Amino acid sequence: MSATRPATAFIGVGTMMEAMIDKAIAAGWPREKLLPTHRRADRRAELAQRYGLPVGDDNLAAATSAELVVVGVRPQEMPGLLQELAPAFRPSHVLLSIAAGLTVEWLQARLPAGTTVIRVTPPPTAWVSAGVTLFSASEGVTADQRATVEALVEGTCERIEWVPDALMEPITGVALGLTPYTCMVLKTLIETGVEQGCDEAFIRRMVADGLRATAKLLSEGGFQPEQVIEMVATRQGLTWSALHTMEVRGVFAGIRAGARAMTGRSYELRGETVPDDHMGFLR
Numbered sequence: 001m002s003a004t005r006p007a008t009a010f011i012g013v014g015t016m017m018e019a020m021i022d023k024a025i026a027a028g029w030p031r032e033k034l035l036p037t038h039r040r041a042d043r044r045a046e047l048a049q050r051y052g053l054p055v056g057d058d059n060l061a062a063a064t065s066a067e068l069v070v071v072g073v074r075p076q077e078m079p080g081l082l083q084e085l086a087p088a089f090r091p092s093h094v095l096l097s098i099a100a101g102l103t104v105e106w107l108q109a110r111l112p113a114g115t116t117v118i119r120v121t122p123p124p125t126a127w128v129s130a131g132v133t134l135f136s137a138s139e140g141v142t143a144d145q146r147a148t149v150e151a152l153v154e155g156t157c158e159r160i161e162w163v164p165d166a167l168m169e170p171i172t173g174v175a176l177g178l179t180p181y182t183c184m185v186l187k188t189l190i191e192t193g194v195e196q197g198c199d200e201a202f203i204r205r206m207v208a209d210g211l212r213a214t215a216k217l218l219s220e221g222g223f224q225p226e227q228v229i230e231m232v233a234t235r236q237g238l239t240w241s242a243l244h245t246m247e248v249r250g251v252f253a254g255i256r257a258g259a260r261a262m263t264g265r266s267y268e269l270r271g272e273t274v275p276d277d278h279m280g281f282l283r
């Protein structure tokens, strides 16, 4: 890759990749360097209208014209797509994959030998430029290549972390999965309030306020989760009874199994055997 902002193909622009394009444009990435494609005409028209960009239907042509090729299809569709794109790859090309669960090694095995592969996991909060974007990369990735992909995603997050590829799923399963897990907890709490006679709009606001206050306690107050629990859950008190009931009902064991299940599912998506301790999602 020769330039800080090289011609960049975006193959299969779905929800997550659209956030990347949106934020790249906002960060000043020149529109003429962005080469998005989509297989559906209605989606091409929608993206072209929204971002003022030509959107192609020829994945191979876009990848050939680019130096950085971003792939954002679902993991199950990736084998077919990589087979289609492989002839485009020259030694200067870099593949940037946002597909969950597909390791650098798995991706490299489907491209010409020696292709530089970088994986990126943007946070589910990318649309509001919040959270942490994770990267991992094949051996030999250069400082320039790192700087380029960092520049591409800088608008999608507050911080970037480079992590060993083997830890991408464990970290995602805990720290990025936290957003949907928390939303599930909030939804359950709102429903519980309504069941007990609370006005829905009122209890939604209360729950949102409680979440914001908790985040402040942890991020600005410097408290650790264990300290907050210790502070508020007096033994035999009301909060203690709530947490004790959840523990007895297996809520926390379920969360542990669920967070590991993300890693387990990634083995499955790669066609590998799922280790026993990551089988939570199958039981």
Ligand SMILES: NC(=O)c1ccc[n+]([C@@H]2O[C@H](COP(=O)([O-])OP(=O)(O)OC[C@H]3O[C@@H](n4cnc5c(N)ncnc54)[C@H](OP(=O)(O)O)[C@@H]3O)[C@@H](O)[C@H]2O)c1
Pocket: 011, 012, 013, 014, 015, 016, 017, 037, 038, 039, 040, 059, 072, 073, 074, 075, 077, 081, 098, 099, 100, 101, 121, 122, 123, 124
């Ligand atoms: N959503 C998240 O928060 C998140 C976070 C981190 C990583 N990811 C990863 O990001 C990837 C995309 O997720 P998403 O939520 O953005 O999914 P999505 O909205 O379904 O996007 C995938 C897009 O790829 C298109 N596509 C599929 N095969 C294609 C092909 N051969 N050529 C061109 N386009 C093709 C699909 O078109 P159709 O609409 O016609 O099917 C769809 O628009 C996944 O691999 C996921 O693991 C997602």
